Amino acid sequence: MNNSVILCQQADLIPNSGICVQVQGEQIALFYLPQENPQVYAIGNWDPIGKANVLSRGIVGDLNTRLVVASPLYKQHFDLVNGECLEDADFCVPIYAVAIVADQVLLTQ
Amino acid sequence: MINVVVIGNGMVGHHYVEQLAAAEVEAHITVIGGEPRPAYDRVHLSEFFSGRTAKDLALTTREHYAEIGVDAYFGDPVISIDRDEKKVRTESGREFTYEKLVLATGSYPFVPPVKGNDHKPCVVYRTIDDLGNIQAQAKEAKVGVVVGGGLLGLEAANAVQNLGLETHVVEFAPGLMGVQLDAGGSAMLRRKIEAIGVYVHTSKATEVIEESENGAGRLLMKFADGGSLPTDMIVFSAGIRPFDQLARDCGLKVGERGGIDIDYHCRTSDSDIFAIGECALFGGRIYGLVAPGYRMAEAAVSQLGDDPIAFHGADMSTKLKLLGVDVGSIGDAHGKAEGSVAYTFSDERIEVYKRLIVSADGKKLLGAVLVGDCSDYDTLLQYFLNDIDLPANPESLVLPYSVGEAPSLGAAALPASATICSCHNVSKGDIVASLDAGSCSLADVKSETKAASGCGGCAALLKSIVDHEMAARGLEVNTSICEHFAYTRQELFHLIKVGCIKSFDVLLEKHGSGRGCDICKPAAGSILASLWNDYVLKEKHVGLQDTNDTFLANMQKNGTYSVVPRIAGGEVTPDKLIVLGQVAKKYNLYTKITGGQRIDLFGARVQHLPAIWRELVDAGFETGHAYGKALRTVKSCVGSTWCRYGVQDSMAMAIYVENRYKGLRSPHKFKSAVSGCTRECAEAQSKDFGIIATENGWNLFVGGNGGMKPRHADLFATDLDDETLIKYIDRFLMFYVRTADRLQRTSVWMDNLEGGLDYLRAVVIEDSLGIARELEEQMNSIAGSYQCEWKTTIEDPERLKRFTEFVNTDAEDDHVVFVQERQQPRPATEDERLQLLAIEV
Numbered sequence: 001m002n003n004s005v006i007l008c009q010q011a012d013l014i015p016n017s018g019i020c021v022q023v024q025g026e027q028i029a030l031f032y033l034p035q036e037n038p039q040v041y042a043i044g045n046w047d048p049i050g051k052a053n054v055l056s057r058g059i060v061g062d063l064n065t066r067l068v069v070a071s072p073l074y075k076q077h078f079d080l081v082n083g084e085c086l087e088d089a090d091f092c093v094p095i096y097a098v099a100i101v102a103d104q105v106l107l108t109q
Numbered sequence: 110m111i112n113v114v115v116i117g118n119g120m121v122g123h124h125y126v127e128q129l130a131a132a133e134v135e136a137h138i139t140v141i142g143g144e145p146r147p148a149y150d151r152v153h154l155s156e157f158f159s160g161r162t163a164k165d166l167a168l169t170t171r172e173h174y175a176e177i178g179v180d181a182y183f184g185d186p187v188i189s190i191d192r193d194e195k196k197v198r199t200e201s202g203r204e205f206t207y208e209k210l211v212l213a214t215g216s217y218p219f220v221p222p223v224k225g226n227d228h229k230p231c232v233v234y235r236t237i238d239d240l241g242n243i244q245a246q247a248k249e250a251k252v253g254v255v256v257g258g259g260l261l262g263l264e265a266a267n268a269v270q271n272l273g274l275e276t277h278v279v280e281f282a283p284g285l286m287g288v289q290l291d292a293g294g295s296a297m298l299r300r301k302i303e304a305i306g307v308y309v310h311t312s313k314a315t316e317v318i319e320e321s322e323n324g325a326g327r328l329l330m331k332f333a334d335g336g337s338l339p340t341d342m343i344v345f346s347a348g349i350r351p352f353d354q355l356a357r358d359c360g361l362k363v364g365e366r367g368g369i370d371i372d373y374h375c376r377t378s379d380s381d382i383f384a385i386g387e388c389a390l391f392g393g394r395i396y397g398l399v400a401p402g403y404r405m406a407e408a409a410v411s412q413l414g415d416d417p418i419a420f421h422g423a424d425m426s427t428k429l430k431l432l433g434v435d436v437g438s439i440g441d442a443h444g445k446a447e448g449s450v451a452y453t454f455s456d457e458r459i460e461v462y463k464r465l466i467v468s469a470d471g472k473k474l475l476g477a478v479l480v481g482d483c484s485d486y487d488t489l490l491q492y493f494l495n496d497i498d499l500p501a502n503p504e505s506l507v508l509p510y511s512v513g514e515a516p517s518l519g520a521a522a523l524p525a526s527a528t529i530c531s532c533h534n535v536s537k538g539d540i541v542a543s544l545d546a547g548s549c550s551l552a553d554v555k556s557e558t559k560a561a562s563g564c565g566g567c568a569a570l571l572k573s574i575v576d577h578e579m580a581a582r583g584l585e586v587n588t589s590i591c592e593h594f595a596y597t598r599q600e601l602f603h604l605i606k607v608g609c610i611k612s613f614d615v616l617l618e619k620h621g622s623g624r625g626c627d628i629c630k631p632a633a634g635s636i637l638a639s640l641w642n643d644y645v646l647k648e649k650h651v652g653l654q655d656t657n658d659t660f661l662a663n664m665q666k667n668g669t670y671s672v673v674p675r676i677a678g679g680e681v682t683p684d685k686l687i688v689l690g691q692v693a694k695k696y697n698l699y700t701k702i703t704g705g706q707r708i709d710l711f712g713a714r715v716q717h718l719p720a721i722w723r724e725l726v727d728a729g730f731e732t733g734h735a736y737g738k739a740l741r742t743v744k745s746c747v748g749s750t751w752c753r754y755g756v757q758d759s760m761a762m763a764i765y766v767e768n769r770y771k772g773l774r775s776p777h778k779f780k781s782a783v784s785g786c787t788r789e790c791a792e793a794q795s796k797d798f799g800i801i802a803t804e805n806g807w808n809l810f811v812g813g814n815g816g817m818k819p820r821h822a823d824l825f826a827t828d829l830d831d832e833t834l835i836k837y838i839d840r841f842l843m844f845y846v847r848t849a850d851r852l853q854r855t856s857v858w859m860d861n862l863e864g865g866l867d868y869l870r871a872v873v874i875e876d877s878l879g880i881a882r883e884l885e886e887q888m889n890s891i892a893g894s895y896q897c898e899w900k901t902t903i904e905d906p907e908r909l910k911r912f913t914e915f916v917n918t919d920a921e922d923d924h925v926v927f928v929q930e931r932q933q934p935r936p937a938t939e940d941e942r943l944q945l946l947a948i949e950v
């Protein structure tokens with residue numbers, strides 16, 4: 001993992017909820033679900049429908065066994081694993097590969 | 110474009126205007142009303158004395174008529190019709206020409222030609238102006254007599270009793286309500302209304318009314334049988350006479366005993382002139398009820414279009430509550446049909462009387478009389494109207510259950526043509542159509558078809574039809590809150606309470622499946638908060654909250670938040686006002702005064718919220734809960750402290766109420782208001798619960814709301830003292846919190862309760878479920894454990910960690926950009942933002 005980037009400390013994560021980091025001008029929403037495997041998920045913070053940087057502040061859960069976050073603006077759901085919008089397949093958010101290594105959250109590319 | 114002139118703007122004239130305005134026909138409508146105000150609900154006139162105002166009774170407004178392009182003139186009666194010139198002329202000399210003329214002049218109270226009937230304390234009861242007269246006369250009176258023991262007489266007696274007078278009813282005939290009831294029913298009615306303190310005098314012909322000399326009352330009524338009765342005022346309510354003078358004067362055909370003759374197209378003897386409502390005579394009779402008048406209006410409107418419908422007379426069955434007594438009359442109540450047979454049930458102990466009139470062969474219902482218990486009315490009416498075959502033992506339809514289970518007339522047995530709601534003429538077919546078109550709850554059907562929103566008499570029947578139809582479509586309405594819980598919000602509430610569950614994880618493990626979602630999590634969070642009132646940002650609750658609850662602020666479209674401190678009752682000191690201004694300036698916030706009498710500050714970045722609130726809390730502000738499903742505001746007027754008209758201290762009450770219920774988590778947001786007098790400046794009747802001061806205390810209204818589907822609140826209880834008022838509100842709110850569905854406002858919740866407002870009264874006032882104490886205690890404990898969430902938050906460094914845009918840098922979200930407008934910031938549009946960025950680069 002030589003070209004990975006440290007995003008934040010594991011302690012910064014909030015269980016069953018989201019936070020946001022900014023890396024090179026890009027906003028990444030990080031969700032920490034301690035009971036899942038893997039435990040961290042990362043998608044873009046930009047809500048392409050609501051047009052604001054808010055996804056890290058949505059409620060997480062599952063719909064039809066897909067892990068999702070609901071946009072706090074207009075409540076569309078985005079898949080935490082592949083970034084798809086469940087309500088409108090025309091919309092998709094970027095996903096990022098992340099991992100917890102030695103109490104740190106890393107972007108693994 | 111047809112030029113239509115309508116004379117009279119009563120209930121029926123107004124219905125005609127509405128129908129015509131909505132019809133395909135191109136028409137220019139002119140309305141000329143004799144009364145000084147637009148049409149109002151005469152049927153509910155007596156509610157004026159139990160708290161309703163002229164505004165509440167209004168069916169329309171001048172503005173509404175203007176909006177739909179109707180020219181309307183009020184307080185200027187028509188005095189002549191020139192049929193040759195096709196012109197009408199009003200008292201003030203206005204002239205209007207017409208192509209089609211509609212007479213909807215209604216009727217006036219019949220005052221028996223008794224000597225002395227013109228003394229000043231002799232009044233009539235038909236219009237809002239009459240109400241003023243009655244009130245004025247009642248001021249100096251202790252005793253009031255109503256002349257007339259029919260429907261209108263007993264309505265008037267209700268009004269007189271509500272004014273606090275010793276009430277007498279004097280009737281010429283041997284029984285009360287002789288038109289609708291047989292002798293047995295009439296006797297039971299008499300027994301019941303005497304029991305509530307109304308004196309009834311039947312077979313009394315008044316000969317003369319004299320001013321009394323001995324001071325026992327202002328007037329003395331002398332009867333033909335030698336008796337007499339002293340009284341302070343007399344209300345004549347002994348029947349109606351059609352307003353047909355205009356028609357007589359211009360030579361239209363009128364009936365021998367009055368009424369403008371019409372055919373089944375509602376045309377008079379002049380084919381360009383229609384007559385509808387209580388001034389019209391059809392088949393030799395005047396229809397003194399509003400529903401037949403509406404049918405005439407609809408028939409008359411249809412004559413102007415391509416698809417004329419006919420008026421064939423109307424059913425005069427009625428169900429009423431008179432002086433608190435349920436009275437029902439269907440069809441041939443007197444059993445006049447040849448060979449008819451009757452079944453009678455009478456129980457003097459519980460004061461219930463029921464009578465069925467059945468055809469000679471026992472197969473069809475011809476009529477019925479119900480006094481004291483109208484629960485069978487809907488079923489009987491359906492048998493009657495739809496000619497449905499009676500069961501082999503028709504008596505089982507009215508006998509008490511102990512004798513034999515009454516075969517209930519299932520919703521399935523009714524034909525599509527069956528009229529369910531006669532006030533709004535809604536058939537079973539209309540209800541089915543509404544469900545077909547996508548309605549999926551009782552409340553949907555109600556607002557879609559208007560069924561059960563008139564007198565409300567058909568509510569139970571409507572519910573059973575809706576239930577039946579939904580089940581029949583396999584549309585077993587899925588009431589599960591979401592895919593994770595097969596329960597309604599109410600059921601979840603019970604599970605959490607009974608199981609003493611304190612966290613979402615436990616709830617999910619015990620009663621749900623999967624991981625939860627943005628529907629069930631906040632719902633559970635709200636229930637946990639209303640039951641245990643735990644601080645909402647405790648770690649175990651954090652993931653349950655909407656962003657608004659998480660950051661204790663409302664997210665706006667660009668991802669920033671609004672800040673809304675509580676300003677209880679809208680009262681704020683100059684010092685606090687200055688602080689608000691300073692904070693807004695310092696953090697560059699947009700400032701606006703809201704409809705709820707407080708001040709919203711917009712455009713705060715999440716990382717600034719704690720600092721903003723620290724300054725506000727230091728100045729003595731608390732959170733306003735604008736972000737939560739909770740009490741918003743209690744709006745108020747200044748009340749008796751400042752206002753010349755105020756009768757109670759509405760300001761103090763509003764502040765008390767707001768402080769008592771602040772922070773209570775509920776299925777949806779809720780609002781309240783307190784007005785210091787009946788002028789109602791605080792608009793309490795548009796709130797979930799509204800309080801209006803009276804001379805004697807407070808009137809409580811419930812179930813109102815503004816928003817997309819505005820609804821006036823219903824009068825719930827009158828003249829309460831402070832303590833009882835708060836007790837009732839405690840119970841009302843807690844019952845709502847316990848039993849309402851997620852995101853259900855109080856109005857919809859109430860409409861969906863079986864039994865509606867009456868049921869709610871029984872629970873809250875009479876404690877019919879025996880839970881009143883528990884509800885009060887729960888409310889006390891929540892009020893006692895209140896904490897300002899912002900105060901708790903800013904004192905806890907752990908919590909404050911959340912209030913940041915990025916955990917790894919202090920940078921700010923560069924997508925949030927403001928521009929200035931009217932000297933305040935507002936979010937930049939996408940174009941503006943790109944332009945600004947371009948300049949900066």
Ligand SMILES: Cc1cc2nc3c(=O)[nH]c(=O)nc-3n(C[C@H](O)[C@H](O)[C@H](O)COP(=O)(O)OP(=O)(O)OC[C@H]3O[C@@H](n4cnc5c(N)ncnc54)[C@H](O)[C@@H]3O)c2cc1C
Binds near residue numbers: 121264352386388
């Ligand atoms: C206290 C009370 C209780 C009632 N309860 C019930 C009930 O429970 N159920 C029920 O079905 N019905 C009830 N009714 C009867 C119901 O109100 C009437 O059937 C209904 O109002 C008739 O409507 P309308 O438009 O024909 O007449 P109205 O409502 O009387 O309207 C006629 C209007 O025309 C105006 N007018 C008359 N002459 C002229 C003129 N020359 N120029 C201009 N304007 C003129 C009058 O001023 C009046 O405003 C009740 C009535 C009263 C008074």
